[in-house]
Amino acid sequence: MAxxxxxxxxxxxxxxxxxxxxxxxGNLAFYRRLGYEVTAEHSHEGYDRPTWVLMDKDVPAPAAxxx
Numbered sequence: 001m002a003x004x005x006x007x008x009x010x011x012x013x014x015x016x017x018x019x020x021x022x023x024x025x026g027n028l029a030f031y032r033r034l035g036y037e038v039t040a041e042h043s044h045e046g047y048d049r050p051t052w053v054l055m056d057k058d059v060p061a062p063a064a065x066x067x
Contacts, residue, residue, distance in 0.1 A: 001034055005059045016059055021052045031055050 001016075008016050018036065020027050036057045041050035 001031075005057070008059050009061055012061075014058060014060065015056055017054055017056045019052055020055055022050060028053070028055075 005016055008014075016036075017039075018031060019042075020031055022028065032055075034057065036055035038053045039056045040054040042052050042054070043049060044051045
């Protein structure tokens with residue numbers, strides 16, 4: 001995930017978003033430990049309850065180096 005976050009920064013993006021299945025609580029906990037927060041709930045086709053979530057993390061640009 002560090003690589004993906006670095007790639008986002010290098011491309012001028014300020015946020016990384018991942019989709020996480022609720023059936024995999026270990027994955028949900030992993031992304032929470034990395035600083036991701038749930039921003040939306042979704043359901044797979046045929047389900048009437050949430051089955052996955054979107055998680056976002058802000059990845060601000062690195063601080064400018066002073067010369």
